[in-house]
Amino acid sequence: MTQKAIFYHAGCPVCVAAENNIIEIIDRSRVDLEIVHLGDAPQRIDEAAAAGVTSVPALVVDGSALHINHGAALSDLR
């Protein structure tokens, strides 16, 4: 079964560090990982918020938002 995970970030140093660590450990053969830069794709901020994301970097797995450290509040990206 392939799973879908979305990593939302905003290009900040905290985001980049977290992204590198997550990519290192995730099972890419089984998990379809999409990486979304909300600075470049602000039209996806609402989608992230709907999934429960309140700050970036965050990883949404099966509809659950995992906030990973704290780079920026989602509200600061609007």
Added chain:
Amino acid sequence: MTQKAIFYHAGCPVCVAAENNIIEIIDRSRVDLEIVHLGDAPQRIDEAAAAGVTSVPALVVDGSALHINHGAALSDLR
């Protein structure tokens, strides 16, 4: 190359939810994942703090602490 990751938690609902999501996506064939309950193993709190962990649940990958959501402050576990 096998990597070492340590998931620190304290048995709280936020910890359990995060643990389930992380275990789902991690590549267990490549990542040696250790799960440490700091309530049961308080002697490992100092080790977690030394890795930069300030709250649980947290995942330490290659010496980097990834705080995943917020269940409890490490200081509350001492």
